[in-house]
Amino acid sequence: MTTLATEPTAPKTVPPTTPPARRARPRGARGMHGGWLSYLILGFALLISAFPFYWTIVAASRSNADLAKVPPSLLPGPNLIKNFEAVLEEAAIGKALLNSFIVSGSITVGTVLCCTLAGFAFAKLRFKGRGALLTLTIGTMMIPPQLGVIPLFMLIAELQWVNQLQAVILPGLVSAFGVFFMRQYLVQSLPDELIEAARVDGASTARIFWSIVIPVARPGMAVLGMLTFMTAWNDFFWPIIALSSQEPTVQVALRQLGGGYVHDQSVIMAGTLLGTLPVLLVFGFLGRQIVGGIMQGAVKG
Numbered sequence: 001m002t003t004l005a006t007e008p009t010a011p012k013t014v015p016p017t018t019p020p021a022r023r024a025r026p027r028g029a030r031g032m033h034g035g036w037l038s039y040l041i042l043g044f045a046l047l048i049s050a051f052p053f054y055w056t057i058v059a060a061s062r063s064n065a066d067l068a069k070v071p072p073s074l075l076p077g078p079n080l081i082k083n084f085e086a087v088l089e090e091a092a093i094g095k096a097l098l099n100s101f102i103v104s105g106s107i108t109v110g111t112v113l114c115c116t117l118a119g120f121a122f123a124k125l126r127f128k129g130r131g132a133l134l135t136l137t138i139g140t141m142m143i144p145p146q147l148g149v150i151p152l153f154m155l156i157a158e159l160q161w162v163n164q165l166q167a168v169i170l171p172g173l174v175s176a177f178g179v180f181f182m183r184q185y186l187v188q189s190l191p192d193e194l195i196e197a198a199r200v201d202g203a204s205t206a207r208i209f210w211s212i213v214i215p216v217a218r219p220g221m222a223v224l225g226m227l228t229f230m231t232a233w234n235d236f237f238w239p240i241i242a243l244s245s246q247e248p249t250v251q252v253a254l255r256q257l258g259g260g261y262v263h264d265q266s267v268i269m270a271g272t273l274l275g276t277l278p279v280l281l282v283f284g285f286l287g288r289q290i291v292g293g294i295m296q297g298a299v300k301g
Helices: 027-032 036-060 080-090 093-124 130-142 145-158 166-172 176-189 192-200 205-216 218-234 237-242 250-254 265-300
Strands: none
Touching: 036 080, 036 265, 080 093, 080 265, 093 130, 093 166, 093 176, 093 205, 093 218, 093 250, 093 265, 130 176, 145 237, 166 237, 176 205, 176 218, 192 205, 205 218, 218 250, 218 265, 237 250, 250 265
């Protein structure tokens, strides 16, 4: 009986397990977190920017004698409500706030809509004389506004609008800066292919403006609205010419504060604080719209 010889089998070698390769970290990931120097610079800039507003609160809550001390106190005092009452007694600040809201709101809405429409026309529509009209519009920015005060006052006097709010609202409904700003924004943000696709679908120019241009231009409109509101709210030169003390805006009403031989700086600062708070509220609201519009465009893009 023969037996078959079997060859010895070599033991199976198991390859050594290698740890999984670590995913390469993006090159720009380290730059997403600022170092201590960045936070230090930002904190210093925030302190410098916020200190004037904080000092306004401190001065509005102190007395005039406290403000004359050297060095002055840097903590708020107990006279804030008292100074607010003095502001209401010395000036028609309530009516002035309402008038400023009407004037600034009307100018902001009119400027944003008109300038967006004009900017869309200059950026995407083709018509004769477009370049000349744009050059003429930008050229008006070089004319000092003081040169137009006398003919503008003669016009509103002829229309019998003196001491009426429309005398301040209508001259500010359109601005050359707003037209140029929205034109430049739409040139960069609104692709021609989107408008051509809407044309193919049978959309009219008005439909394109309301359904396509306005959603795309929302961040730019928010920036223009914020700048326009702040400019209209802080305007003093033209309202004091066109309006009287019976129909004042906030800036005209603040001129009546602190009367007498010795100006009460605490009352003036209290009125300034009342006139500043609405601007901060509008800035906070439109600031959210700006950030939201930019982030939405970044996600869709």
